[in-house]
Amino acid sequence: MPIRVLPPNLVNRIAAGEVIERPASAVKELVENAIDAGARNIEVTLRDGGRGLIAVADDGLGMTPAELALAVERHATSKLPDDDLVNIATLGFRGEALPSIGAVGRLTITSRKSGAAEAWRISVDGGAKGAPEPAALSAGTRVELRDLFFATPARLKFLKAVRTELDHAADIINRLAMAYPEIAFALFDDARAVLRYAPGGDLLADAAAARLARLSQVMGRDFADNALPIDTLRESVRLSGYIGLPTLNRATSAQQYLFVNGRPVRDRLLQGAVRGAYQDFLARDRHPLVALFVDLPAEEVDVNVHPTKAEVRFRDPGLVRGLIVGASKHALAAAGHRASTTVSLAALGSFRPGERPLSAANSWRPQHGSGPRGFGEQTAALYAPYDLPSVDPRTTDMSGLHAPSAPPAADGAPVAAHPLGAARAQLHETYIIAQTADGLVIVDQHAAHERLVYERMKTALAQAGIARQVLLIPAVVELDEAAAQRIVSRRGELAELGLVIEAFGPGAVVVREVPALLGATDTTGLIRDLADELAEFGQALSLKERLEQICGTMACHGSVRAGRRLAPAEMDALLREMEATPHSGQCNHGRPTYVELKLADIERLFGRR
Ligand SMILES: Nc1ncnc2c1ncn2[C@@H]1O[C@H](COP(=O)(O)OP(=O)(O)OP(=O)(O)O)[C@@H](O)[C@H]1O
Ligand SMILES: [Mg+2]
Secondary structure (H helix, E strand, C coil), X not given: CCCCCCCHHHHHHHHHHHHCCCHHHHHHHHHHXXXXXXXXXXXXXXXXXXXXXXXXXXXXXXXXXXXXHHHCCCXXXXXXXXXXXXXXXXXXXXXXXXXXXXXXXXXXXXXXXXXXXXEEEEEEECCEECCCEEEXXXXXXXXXXXXXXXXXXXXXXXXXXXXXXXXXXXXXXXXXXXXXXXXXXXXXXXXXXXXXXXXXHHHHHCHXXXXXXXXXXXXXHHHHHCEEEEEEEECXXXXXXXXXXXXXXXXXXXXXXXXXXXXXXXXXXXXXXXXHHHCXXXXXXXEECXXXXXXXXXHHEECCCCCCCCCCEECCHHHHHHHHHHHHHHHHHHCCCXXXXXXXXXXXXXXXCCCCCXXXXXXXXXXXXXXXXXXXXXXHHHCCCCCCCCXXXXXXXXXXXXXXXXXXXXXXXXXXXXXXXXXXXXXXXXXXXXEECCEEEEEEHHHHHXXXXXXXXXXXXXXXXXXXXXXXXXXXXXXXXXXXXXXXXXXXXXXXXXXXXXXXXXXXXXXXXXEHXXXXXXXXXXXXXXXXXXXXXXXXXXXXHHHHHHHHHHHHHHCCCCCCCCCHHHHHHHHHHXXXXXXXXXXXXXXXXXXXXXXXHHHHHCCCX
């Protein structure tokens, strides 16, 4: 068969295959164009989940008829004025989106250049381009895409239910809305408003306040109430945003929003960093809520590595990962014993007869302050069965934990001084009831104690260094040459973590000592995983993470199990230690260690308010 250059229309369809996967991808491209055009108001309308119609209207700069004609040509863009692929300040830069969309649907763009007397329109119908003609539009640009994928029936078959496609589009708009709080966004399903985000308004003077307001519009009041601010700079990388308390968690990572230079991304490196930061506080199958913004000089990141720009490549991935893990852990530690307000809301909710959990599918809908969202899911997570691993508690040092470290509040003494109050009773040999200044606290003694023991072990680990254990028979691990080299080059760091290795020919290492805490571990698996992670992140974090995991398992067994009767002084000592210990608001699996009920809430339960 002869080699030939493909006709432009086919080229555009092939390009669309990569970029326009479903209606939401077209929404993303069109909304990004509106943002790049300086719009302050962006309105999206879908019909039939986007299959019938996708319309995006903006009040941005607009285009002249000549610009309209160019905009739908392949590789035509106004966004790379200096032929510079490094300093990209816009969301778009490839000049591919409009011709691709025009090749797989019926595209009409109507636009009025700012200051121009009239508007113009151009159409591209399955790749056939028309000529610009006069049209009516007061300002900005309105793009309409009908019959998406009519020209590529194979794609059409893969579309999901209308509802699913609408959800995907809403997610795209949510993510962009979080990155641009100064812009108003709306999404309509036919005539019904699905999302509506007002611009920051008065808040615009204060960018941080505007951002928090938008985040709480998108992620709900719960998040805003239970989020810890992050704002930190390392070298030239700035990390800002909010991370949720561990007790506010979800079954999926869908509520993790990550941005790089104003661009929403789903980057594995960043997601891995978030997991790393929380792995100490959450069970593997629970996920925190976060909205994190990484800003760094354009030359430090390549945004041209993924067809839909969803992933980026950092020049120094270790730095970015370290920044996220470090700053998040720091913020979580500073939150002390705080558990999220949703815990007590969930507890109160389960008291109220007839309270219906909101369905998780509804969770992206705007909430109008009518109560906590994701309610049912959270309650379910809180009361999930608690399985204890069946290992022996060996090395856990329990001494000192029960010594009353602070004078217990005698009956009748003022209790306001302590956030967790004074212990009043123990119920079912499992729960401690304490009276606080304005309510009561119920502590799960096992969960609380487990956390305290765990934090102790971590401190010991940090202070005394990690005890090593010499392998009687050194283990030789075969790797590929590059992997072996990576491992050997980090020898010093690994030794600090208790792992002593040496090079063993070009493609192998020999392991002489391992961290004692790991016990009889699969050395080969550990080294191979480490080599992979070093390749990806340039950091030996996973070993630390593994150690913490082991601490967690041991702590669980060294703890006061449910079922042990505690003396009043012991109970008060536990409360005081919780107050003084970071992360004591949740156990190692993200469940709360205590629930606080305010008097006002209790009065409401009894109809006194
Ligand atoms: N809503 C709009 N308002 C004003 N100009 C627009 C709008 N949409 C597109 N344009 C113009 O059309 C050009 C082509 O848009 P297109 O989306 O195809 O490419 P791009 O945004 O430059 O790059 P990318 O393919 O990465 O999105 C843009 O560079 C811009 O000049
Ligand atoms: Mg574009």
